[in-house]
């Protein structure tokens with residue numbers, strides 16, 4: 468599945484889940500993608516992707532905590548996406564994060580706090596964080612997402 472940030476022509480933002488980009492295009496053409504706020508079907512993808520930090524005007528940090536080397540332990544049954552589709556989506560997510568966020572490695576919790584406190588430039592970062600680190604950051608109000616981190620070569 469892919470999550471797209473969507474905007475309707477009235478300026479509402481919402482998220483849509485699609486099997487892949489082609490499915491979004493096809494549903495949109497058939498006017499099946501509907502704004503939940505106003506019912507508008509003139510929907511477009513927002514320029515930024517979700518799940519990853521984007522520059523915000525408020526001084527808050529958003530961050531992505533990767534768990535490198537581990538593959539997610541989630542089971543999909545029935546008509547869910549194929550393993551290939553999931554892998555492709557995870558690779559796409561990884562690529563997006565790598566392109567749009569700074570890698571800070573083990574300094575992730577420290578750096579996320581700095582950004583949150585305005586001591587470092589507001590930007591997207593990613594790196595390693597334990598579940599405890601991520602939880603502590605969330606309690607401090609830092610926006611942290613843990614993402615499945617697939618190896619390119621797996």
Ligand SMILES: [Zn+2]
Pocket residue numbers: 475476477478479502503504505506507
């Ligand atoms: Zn709308």
